[in-house]
Amino acid sequence: MERQPRYVWLAEQLRRPIQRGEIAPGTRLPSRTRLARRYRVSEQVSRAALRLLATEGVVEARRGAGYFVPDNPVGHHILRTDTGSVQGLGGLRREVVGTEQQRSQPPVSTRLRLRPDEPVYLTTARGMALDRPVALHLSWEPALITTGTLHTPFDAAPGQSPISRLEAVGHPVDGVVEEVCLRALKEIEADLMHATPGVPVLVVERTHYSRGRPVETSDLISTTDQCRLVYRLSLPRPRPPADAGPGA
Structure with missing residues (x-):
């Protein structure tokens, strides 16, 4: 554990x-x-x-x-910019449902720049709060990157992130792109989240890149009534004004 x-x-x-x-x-x-x-x-x-x-x-x-305690507390906050967010569920307890190998299909193959039917590993995890699933995390990565090594999702140590595994096989992650949308919850997702199909959910599509190549992509699916995404951004400190010198 x-x-x-x-x-x-x-x-x-x-x-x-x-x-x-x-x-x-x-x-x-x-x-x-x-x-x-x-x-x-x-x-x-x-x-x-x-x-x-x-x-x-x-x-x-x-x-x-x-x-x-706030007067109007919001349910569950999912941190997207802390160190734990590399697992996709920052702020929530992660419960792994399982990993499987499957053939990629759009839109996953498009996001990973793969041909349809190329093998990918899919890892499914749930974000738990008070022993109840409130978010779902689906992560896909090209199987050819780690196949034949000890760094596939099947071989990963408990809690090991995709980023650390990919770095171990020579693909350090140096870029991240996220897109957020709102859509209806699919039936298979609803079964995993113990929710009602068709309810509106937030979806964060996150893709990790190594030297411009997509090496992992994921969907974070969370309920709109219970969850809020939190982005904490660091800004560069303003530089002190340069001394204009005499006569300026």
């Missing part, structure tokens, strides 16, 4: 009662010092857990006052 960082574990202990409604909106959470004592972790861990929950929107930070 993959070991969680302590701050992720602590965030889950706080997230569950909030999402279950056991902590009322507007409630102030214990300070990081009290959380550290209660859960026997360092203050650094409790600080990181609170910041993670604030990023997800599960709690809100109020300067000088602490962390509070």
